[in-house]
Amino acid sequence: MTYTVVIPVLNQLKFTRLCVESLLAGGTPAASVLVIDNASTDDTPAWLANEAGVPSITNRVNLGCGGAWAQGSFHSQADWVVLLNNDVIVPPNGMADLLAAAEREGFDVVSPALLEGALDYDFTTYAPTYVNEMKGVTRTGWFHGVCFAIKRSVFETVGYPDTDRLLGGHEDKEYLVRCLRHGVRVGTVGATVLHHFGSITQKAMKKESGVKSLGDRHHAYQRMGMGWWARKRFKAQQRKQTEDWSRDESAAHGITLHMLRENGGWRFV
Incomplete structure (x- = not known):
């Protein structure tokens, strides 16, 4: 089973380096990593040029x-394409365990469990303990945009991720809706877990541009074919399902497949 890990980046070299280093240290072959540089203006291009073993594509525009x-998915010839944020740390065997x-x-589309927020705990020690408890736990019908792996056959059924820039921040939800409509089996598993610092690139872009949102949520839902009532119903169903998952997982295991780090402790999501 082959895979390509596609990592879009825009500046934020510190996090990109941590992400790639964790992948390589965790057993992902360098040739299975593909960094897509969306016209970075920091030291990212120079760093990529020196990482001869890590494939990359440099775009002249963002x-x-x-x-x-979509660019990385189309470029890859692997059995699976893993779409990964650059502001994450991956545990040993993270990609292999996920697939x-x-x-x-x-x-056919799958996400790992997610720990988000400040890295004020020992992820290296906590991750195996977490996985040992949660390795048999799943959430069927949902994946998150921080990391999701797509089986190649899904591209034939559903197509590639939408390239519409007005979706900014809603690309994963649009792809989730498309998968569900086509009957693609999607889910989240506790067999591996990532630490996510928390949308570092998006936050930087919002701060730089002074906008509250990088995309147009009304346009995004129109793109998904949802009017006002369908949007409200979809969001309510998602909220109810998430609450049910969190309640059941915390009752059975004391932790959940999605947790936020706050004030030195965990909040279940």
């Missing part, structure tokens, strides 16, 4: 997250 996802769980559970 194609946005969806554009980079093994997808095959075992019958998911």
Whole structure:
């Protein structure tokens, strides 16, 4: 089973380096990593040029997250394409464990469990303990945009991620809706877990541009084919399902598949 990890980047070299180093240290072959540089203006281009073993594509303009996802997915010839944020740390065997769980559970699109927020705990020690408890836990019908792996056959059924720049921040939700409408089995697994610092690039872009949102949510829902009532119903269903998952997982395991780090502790999502 082959895979390509596609990582869109725009500046924020510190986080890109941490992400790539964690992948390589965790057993992902360098040739299986593909960094898409969306016209960075910091030291990212120079760093990529020196990382001869890590494939990369440099864009002259910022194609946005969806554009980079589609570009990397189209470029890859692997069995699976893993779309990964650059502001994450991956544990040992993280990608292999994620895809093994997808095959075992019958998911064609799959995300790992997620720990978000400040890295004020020992992720290296906590991750294996977490996985040992949660390795058999799944959430069927949902994946998150921080990291999701797509089986190649899904591109034939659903197509590639949408490149519309007005989706900014809603690209993962648009792809989720498309997958669900086509009957693609999607899910999240506790067989591996990532630490996510928290949308570092998007926050930097918002601060620089002075906007509250990088995309147009009304346009995004129109793109998904949802009017006002359908949007309200979809969001309510998602909220209710997330609350049910969190309640059941915390009752059974004391932790959940999505947790936020706050004030030295965890909040369940």
